[in-house]
Amino acid sequence: MKEKKHAVTYELLHEDKSTGARRGVIHTPHGDIQTPVFMPVGTQATVKSLTPEELKEINAQIILSNTYHLYLRPGSKLVKEAGGLHNFMKWDRPILTDSGGFQVFSLGELRKIKEEGVEFKSHLDGSKHLFTPEKVMEIEEDLGADIIMAFDECVEHTATYEYTKQSMERTTRWAERCKKAHKNIDEQSLFGIVQGGFYKDLRDKSLEDLIALDFPGYAIGGISVGETKEEFLDILRYTAPKLPKNKPRYLMGVGSPDYLIEAALAGIDMCDCVLPTRIARNGTAMTWSGKKVIRNATYERDFSPIDEECDCYACKNYTRAYIHHLIKAKEILGVRLLSIHNLNFLTKLMERVRIEIENDNLSNFRDEFYDKYGYTKE
């Protein structure tokens, strides 16, 4: 008898042998995703300020939404009643939900970690809640994303060896409980999250135990949490190549152009981050010639587009001067235009990254891009 097919599968199209960069496709119940891909974040069932149509116009292939936030508001049962997250927010392409782990641990004083799970107080009203692996699976099944993440603990980059080890081992036990609790495997695939902080032997142990659990996809958690770029690259390049070749590889919480390129070079397929929409709200644009703070007085009388090389709605229609004015005047349209631009920049960057992988040229592209963008090379 043939083995049951997972809801989400990975197809490798091309591998650059010299770097390990992968060009592939992730098949999901809501369509295919060309990888490597950047996933815009829609924390509260909306990618901040944008409509689904606008996300499609900039070729967003998949979005991420947050379990912790949706569980608290509007409530995962309400989303289920609405026919799931896709229907609730009218997004018919793939969705990934995180497990709430990162959010819950970010609550600091408001949470308490036990073997059973994590007790926490809502940041909205102080009400008490308990997230266990089983509870998180129930919530993520109610939300109905294509890819759901196992409940994990993300430790600080300053955590001790001993704490990181205990936490990583607990995360593995939670992953096992998640796998057992996850029922809706025909429509959703559960990914495991490799932890282990900045200790390579702990990363190895986490990899070994999680790979043994045979998840349909894997994420690397616990990096891009405040460490130096050198430390980030060290763990990324150590861990990513050890993930299974036949499954999607997801690096959590990465969205700056240099980190996205480095992730692809290390063989990562998926990344997500709030960065492009967050800096948009502060009046900042990513461009092919570096970051530009459109909010600054420099741009007050600048009647050129945000980025001459860009084809997004904002760049085709408006000037830096107009967007500068909108941001200064706290007008929503300013945030919208910069959000469209920044997300378009990252989806276009990843399109370019995919082409460069196909040509076995991503490493050279990285060097050229670093020069143009003003990044310092290693």
Place this chain on the structure above:
Amino acid sequence: MKEKKHAVTYELLHEDKSTGARRGVIHTPHGDIQTPVFMPVGTQATVKSLTPEELKEINAQIILSNTYHLYLRPGSKLVKEAGGLHNFMKWDRPILTDSGGFQVFSLGELRKIKEEGVEFKSHLDGSKHLFTPEKVMEIEEDLGADIIMAFDECVEHTATYEYTKQSMERTTRWAERCKKAHKNIDEQSLFGIVQGGFYKDLRDKSLEDLIALDFPGYAIGGISVGETKEEFLDILRYTAPKLPKNKPRYLMGVGSPDYLIEAALAGIDMCDCVLPTRIARNGTAMTWSGKKVIRNATYERDFSPIDEECDCYACKNYTRAYIHHLIKAKEILGVRLLSIHNLNFLTKLMERVRIEIENDNLSNFRDEFYDKYGYTKE
């Protein structure tokens, strides 16, 4: 020799003799406007939260922008450098700019009225400025709207007879100075503003003097400023029919459905108000069955559209439950969807009003609408 044609002209298509309601067209350098019309307000060179394309989708024919705000930020000279307001904000249909009179007088303690003009302090940084009729004409010419308004004083509805008289006479003298100062008559038409508060003999005097100045269009100012509906209707019905029949008639600051219908019945062609976008930001929708506060808990699990009878983008795609969630979570998309809906409601209401006038039936429609919307009839 033929008299020089004004930039903006009015064509009467049909008049309902029993009410005085008018169905017409206003011709402008940026295209025709079917009247009666509601004008969305784009205070700071943007109709809050929306793009020009979205405004066109809901069939906004003309927008209003505010001289006071644009003069202070980004500055009318900057807008001129950008090629005028149409080019700056990428709106190629007609624009009307107010004169800043209403805003300046709303500053209260921050302004001082003299014969020469009004001294005021900026609400942004406290800097000192002087608006004279000549200065306002210069600013409005720099902004480049199709219809520009004369600099006037809008008095409170509680103002004494003596003060209202003095103020109205000064407004007339300012109107004369505006007319003399306005140079760009081929591309812009200057409208006079009838004042006189709630004193009919003062309204008569204002009408007489301003009509003698032969402006290409007229507005009624100084009503819809906090008086009762009875007082509003009394002055509206007294003043509107005395305005020239061959020129556009504009009632300033009116945007609630009942006031819009009453204005049309009294023979008004144009109205504007921030109401539809302001209440959108508070989570409130106008519907064919009355006002609905979508922010209220009633709508938390309501999976129907805002208004079953509406064909706007928000109603075609989203539920009350989703919009309720977005508003509670302070997400921009919630404001966008309600703004689209409310503006679409008013443009559709005015389309209906135009049809009812053509059928000499606006009076009956008013009665039916009042019943459905939950308004109390006189």
